[in-house]
Amino acid sequence: MSSKTEPTINPITASVLQRRVDAIAKEMATILMRSSRSPIFNEIGDLVTVVFDKHGNTLAQAEFAAIIAFGAHPSLQYIIDYFGDDIHEGDVIIHNDVYHGGNQNADTGVYLPVFSRGEHVGWVAAKGHMADIGGMTAGGYDPNARDIWQESLRIPPVKLADRGVDRKDVWDFLSANIRFGYVIEDMKSMVGACKIGAGRLADVIERYGYDSYLEHFNYILESSARQVRAEVERWPDGVYRGESFMTSDGFDTTKRYRVAVEITIAGSNITFDFSECDDQAPGITNMPPASAKGAVRIAFLMLLAAGGINIPTNQGLFEPIETVFREGSILNPVFPAASVYGNQMSDEVVESIFTALAEALPDRVTAGWNKYMCTSTNGVDPRTGEPFGVLTVFQRTGPGGSQGADGWDALGFTGTAGQMRAPDPEMFELSSPHILEYHEFLPDSAGAGEFRGGLGTRSAWTNYGENQFGTSLADNMRSEGALPAKGLFGGHDSGLNDLTVTYPDGRVHEWGSKEIISLPSGTRVESLAGGGAGYGDPARRPAETVAAEVRDGVLSVEKARDAYGVVVDPQTFAIDADATQALRGTEKEAGA
Secondary structure (H helix, E strand, O other): OOOOOOOOOOHHHHHHHHHHHHHHHHHHHHHHHHHOOOHHHHOOOOEEEEEEEOOOOEEEEEEOOHHHHHHHHHHHHHHHHHHOOOOOOOOEEEEOOHHHOOOOOOEEEEEEEEEEOOEEEEEEEEEEEOOOOOOOOOOOOOOOOOOHHHHOOOOOOEEEEEOOEEOHHHHHHHHHHOOOHHHHHHHHHHHHHHHHHHHHHHHHHHHHOHHHHHHHHHHHHHHHHHHHHHHHOOOOOEEEEEEEEEEOOOOOOOOEEEEEEEEEEEOOEEEEEOOOOOEOOOOOOOOOHHHHHHHHHHHHHHHHHHOOOOOOOOHHHHOOEEEEOOOOEOOEOOOOOOOOOHHHHHHHHHHHHHHHHOOOOOOOOEOOOOOOEEEEEEEEEOOOOEEEEEEOOOOOOOOOOEOOEOOOOOOOOOOOOOOOOOOOHHHHHHHOOEEEEEEEEOOOOOOOOOEOOOOOEEEEEEEOOEEEEEEEEEOOEHHHOOOOOOOEOOOOOOOOEEEEEEOOOOOEEEOOOOOEEEOOOOEEEEEEEOOOOOEOOHHHOOHHHHHHHHHHOOOOHHHHHHHHOOOEOOOOOOEOHHHHHHHHOHHHHHHO
C-alpha cells in the first residue's frame, strides 16, 4: 500500500505512536500473565512480549525478564531468513533453538507476522520460560546434561498455524515431547496474546497509514540512536579490561571459569570484546551468543540510566554497540554443547563490564552484585496427582552500591533485576507442594560502604511432593569456596550464598551451586542469599544512617562497630559519639 502524499514528521505524532506501541507490548504481557497456567508465567512473570517492524527491528517490549527480551530479536532475524517470502497472514511460528538465535531452549518464543490491508507490516512476539520443554529431566535443568539433546527439545522455526489454520501435527508433536500439559496451554496463551497484539498494531497502522507509521518509527529509531551516540561520546575514549569468575560447572565444584572483556570506546562507538573468555564448559554452564549479547545490553542500559538517560527500548538504542564472542568459549559454545544455565551467567558478563569501566565511569557503575541463586523443583503434587514444576525465585540476592545510592534490597540477579517478580508465598503453597516457613531480609548481608550493597534474603521451606527432584542454579556458594563480588573505592565485598538441605532422617547436605538432588517428602531447605558489595569508604557513611539500620534490625551492633566504626547502644540505639570518633578517627569525623 502507498500514500498519495509524502508523509511529514510530526514529533508529537512520533511520541504518541511510540507510547501506543509500547502500550501494545505491555497489554500483550498482561494478557499472557492473566491467561496462562504456569506459575512461572502468571506469578513470576518470566516472560517478555515484543513489537517489531517487518524487518525484525525492535520497536517496543515489555521486559519482565530482560535477558529473554533481548533474546527475542536474534531469533526473529533467523526466522525471517529461514522462511523468506513464505510468510502469510494467519501464520504462527514457534522457535527456541539456541544454535539459531535462541537464548535458552527453555525460553520458547511464539512469533506472528502482522498484516494490514494484505501487506506485511510488522511482527509481534511472546517469549517465556517453559516449565518443561523435553529433555532427560523435567524442567530442563540437569547439570549432568552434556549436550543440547539431553537438556531439551530443540525447536527450529516451525509453523503452529499456516494461513490461519492450526497445524495439528505440530501441536501433537510438541505435546508428545513435553511432560506437563499446562505448558501447551501456556503456548496457547502466548498465541492469544500475540493475536491481540497483532490486531492492535494493525489498527494503529490503519489509523495513521503505513507510510506515515513507518516514517515516524524510522524517525524514532534514528532519534534514539542519536541520543545514545551523543551520550557515549561523553565517555572517555580508551581500552578498558575487566573480568569476573563463575565457580563450578556442575562437574567440578572447584573449577572457575573466567569471563573477560576488553571494552573499546572510540567516539560514539563502543565495542565489547569477550575473546579472552575461558573455553566452553563440558556441561550446562555455557552461554549462547544471543543471551550474552542480551547481558551486554542490560549492562549498557544500566550505564545509561545511571546518567539519567531515559530512552524507550528499541533497536536504535543499541546502534553504537558491537559485541565479539569467540567461538568455542563459554559465551559462544560450539554445537552441540549444553547451555541451559547460560541466562544465569548474565551476572558474570555485567560484573566484568562494570569492573572494566569502574575508573573511567565511576559515577555509572555499581559495586559487585552477589550472584544468582535459585532452585528449580519438579515432581508430582500429592493433592492432585498432577505433575508440577516451579522456580523458587524468591531467593533474592543483593546488588552493589553505587555513587550516591545504596543497592536496592533483594533485587535479584542482573538478568531480570527489578522486573521478574518473586512468587506470592500463598500462591507458591497453593500451586506446588511446598510450605514456606519464612522469607525475609537477611541482616548483615550487605557489603559495607559509604553506599552499602543491597540486602539479601533468608528463606526456608519444606517439600512434600512425590518423586520430587530439585536443581540448584546458583553461584557464589560458600560451600564451594566461591569468591565474593568486589567492593569499589573502599567498599567491602559482597556476601556469599548458602543452601542447606535437611532430610527427614536428619541428614544435612550443603546443596551445591549446580546440583540435582532428590527431595523426599518432608525435606526442608534453608536458603541464605547474600547481599551486594559496598561502594566507597564505610567510615564516610553517616553515623545516624548506620544507627537507624541497627534500630531497624537489618544491621547488627557488631557490624556497625566493626565495619562502619559506629558504636550504637543495643537498647536505646543512641550513638556513642566519643567511641565512634575514636574508631573512625578525627580525619573521618566529617562523615560520622
